Amino acid sequence: MPPEKMKFFGVRNFGDIPQLSRLAPQTIRDMQVVAEVLPFRANNYVVDQLIDWDRVPDDPIFQLTFPQRGMLREDLFQRMERQLARSSDRAEIDAMAHAIRLELNPHPAGQKTANVPVLDGEPVPGLQHKYRETALIFPSSGQTCHAYCTFCFRWPQFVGMEDLKFATDESRRFLTYIRMHREITDVLITGGDPMIMSAR
Ligand code: SF4
Incomplete structure (x- = not known):
């Protein structure tokens, strides 16, 4: 049997993952909100071979890969949630995502300079x-x-x-x-x- 082609899932197409139909709509909505801010990428190997969907959301690979509400501070989560409810304009959503990211300390001290010869x-x-x-x-x-x-x-x-x-x-x-x-x-x-x- 030829190897299965790699398929990637992210914020724009994770609705194509059939196994997500097992989850509550609110859980999927929460994922969407978080994934607009923080990067989300999974693939068909992770989804089909590594996650035990009978154990989701406790499955460790699911926890490791899929966005969860607790990854964002509640006020930041709600800002993006309100943004998505207000408008589907991509530029507005991206601008909100950028503003929220800047509040997440993306510049840890010395990240680009420490130990650089x-x-x-x-x-x-x-x-x-x-x-x-x-x-x-x-x-x-x-x-x-x-x-x-x-x-x-x-x-x-x-x-x-x-x-x-x-x-x-x-x-x-x-x-x-x-x-x-x-x-x-x-x-x-x-x-x-x-x-x-x-x-x-
Ligand atoms: S922790 Fe490492 S493997 Fe995981 S996403 Fe970040 S860089 Fe990639």
Whole structure:
């Protein structure tokens, strides 16, 4: 049997997931509200193979993947809920989502600067070098995941907050830096999920 084609679900099409008909309409509505603010991505493997729908909402993979009301502060949840009730205008909803995201502390201190090494007087994009033998690479093509975890603290990079992305650039200066630092014996490739990067 040929492998099943990967299908992704997000805020715009999660209504296509047949198993959701088992849930109360209010639960689905809550998901919609949260997913307008925080990134939501699942796929048919997670939905069909990993979640035990007889145990939803307690199923741990469901909890890990699907948005839940408690992920947003109640006042922020209600703001988006009111927005969706007021208008279906995409620009208005996106503007509200952006305003709410800015209240969620998407700029943790030092996220883009801590442990970033310097080469020729300039920071090396997409590389962190904290421990002597270990370097972390954040490849630009590994900035997404096959599904998003509900606890993810890297969520701003998944909702288009580009200024918060931390990734290697075309100059590939991280390679030069690693070659020059012979003490580095371990390289961790992280992201997002680098396991879904193209091999080419
Ligand atoms: S970056 Fe890590 S925690 Fe965040 S969604 Fe991807 S796998 Fe999950």
